[in-house]
Amino acid sequence: MYSPGMGAKSRFKRTGRGLKAVFVILAAFLVLCSCGPKKITPVPPGTGPAGREIPKMGYAIQAGAFSSAVNASKLTESLRRKGIDAYYFVFKTGLYKVRFGNFPSEESAKRKAGELVTAGIIQEFYIIKPDEYSVNQMGRGPDYVRDEIVKSARSFIGVPYLWGGNTQGGLDCSGFTLAVYRLNGLSLPRSSREQFETGSPVERKDLRQGDLVFFNIAKKGAVSHVGVYIGDGQFIHAPGRGKTICASSLKGYYLRTYAGGRKFL
Numbered sequence: 001m002y003s004p005g006m007g008a009k010s011r012f013k014r015t016g017r018g019l020k021a022v023f024v025i026l027a028a029f030l031v032l033c034s035c036g037p038k039k040i041t042p043v044p045p046g047t048g049p050a051g052r053e054i055p056k057m058g059y060a061i062q063a064g065a066f067s068s069a070v071n072a073s074k075l076t077e078s079l080r081r082k083g084i085d086a087y088y089f090v091f092k093t094g095l096y097k098v099r100f101g102n103f104p105s106e107e108s109a110k111r112k113a114g115e116l117v118t119a120g121i122i123q124e125f126y127i128i129k130p131d132e133y134s135v136n137q138m139g140r141g142p143d144y145v146r147d148e149i150v151k152s153a154r155s156f157i158g159v160p161y162l163w164g165g166n167t168q169g170g171l172d173c174s175g176f177t178l179a180v181y182r183l184n185g186l187s188l189p190r191s192s193r194e195q196f197e198t199g200s201p202v203e204r205k206d207l208r209q210g211d212l213v214f215f216n217i218a219k220k221g222a223v224s225h226v227g228v229y230i231g232d233g234q235f236i237h238a239p240g241r242g243k244t245i246c247a248s249s250l251k252g253y254y255l256r257t258y259a260g261g262r263k264f265l
Contacts, residue, residue: 054186054187054188054198054199054264055186055187056130056133056135056136056185056186056187057102057128057130057133057135057182057185057186057187058102058103058104058105058109058130059101059102059103059104059105059106059108059109059127059128059129059130060099060100060101060102060103060109060127060128060182061099061100061101061103061109061112061113061116061122061125061126061127061128062097062098062099062125062126062127062128063075063097063098063099063100063113063116063122063123063124063125063126064088064096064097064098064122065091065095065096065097066088066095066096066097067095067096068096069088069096069159069160071096072088072096072097072098073088073160075088075098075121075122076088076098078121079098079100079116079121082121084100084101085100085178085190086098086099086100087099087100087175087178087179087182088179089152089155089156089159089179089183090155090156090159099128099179099182099183102182102187106127106129109127110127113125113127130185133183133184133185134148134149134184134185135184135185135186136185143209145184145210145265146208146209146210146265147209147210148184149180149181149184149209149210149228150209150210150228150230150231152179152180152183152184153176153180153228153230153236154230154236156176156179156180156236156245157236157244157245157246157247158244158245158246159244159245160244160245172238173192173225173226173227173237173238173239174190174191174192174195174226175190175238176227176228176236176237176238176245177192177195177212177226177227177228178190178195180228181264186264188264192214192223192224192225192226193222193223195212195214195226195262196212196214196223196226196259196260196262198262198264199211199212199262199263199264200262200263200264201260201261201262202261202262202263203261204250204258204260204261206261207229207261208229208231208263209229209230209231210228210229210263210264210265211228211229211261211262211263211264212226212227212228212229212261212262212263212264213226213227213228213229213235213250213258213260213261214226214258214259214260214261214262215227215254215257215258215259216257216259217257219257223259225237225257227248229250229261230247233249233250233251234247234248234249234250235247235248235250235254236248
């Protein structure tokens with residue numbers, strides 16, 4: 001039986017379904033727009049894939065003058081127990097020295113050094129100024145910093161990876177690369193994973209002196225080893241506990257476990 005209101009109700013239902021379809025299409029369009037290509041910010045040279053700049057070092061403290069790496073390691077460990085990320089290296093005179101800190105001013109560096117002297121942890125000290133780093137001496141040529149990084153890496157050859165006993169003050173693989181870069185004025189992060197994520201990717205065929213090379217030694221799907229590339233398929237690294245820092249070829253085992261290269265310059 002026909003009712004006068006039936007036609008209006010049918011038209012209303014059809015109209016409602018039509019409006020609903022329109023809203024669905026409009027919502028889908030908005031979602032597609034919001035998920036479309038996003039603006040890509042160019043990555044400046046010398047920064048990581050996320051555009052994070054590699055900060056330069058400020059003022060640092062240098063202490064000690066040891067003929068033995070063992071004693072330099074002991075001072076390094078004493079500082080690390082106080083939360084100070086210190087490292088030791090071979091100074092140009094052949095002695096081992098310890099360097100640490102990244103201070104915004106010479107006054108703040110001297111103040112910290114004074115506290116450590118008072119505590120009996122260090123004795124004499126020297127403040128490293130930013131203009132002493134190779135990265136701040138770019139006027140010497142485009143490859144000067146890379147050459148200095150390689151020179152620093154070579155100076156570590158023969159230095160112990162880690163010393164036994166209770167001290168962990170030696171240099172592990174990422175501690176070695178950190179030391180090499182900080183000696184030249186670039187504040188590299190501490191772990192190999194952070195270093196890998198910070199640097200800009202570089203193809204193996206395009207590796208240059210001073211770049212870092214990374215490996216998946218632990219075979220857990222993550223970067224677990226790092227070294228400094230020195231050219232001609234060679235890199236310098238801290239290979240493992242009980243061994244000394246040495247140069248190796250990027251072939252065989254290290255080619256099979258190679259995870260990628262990163263540049264910071």
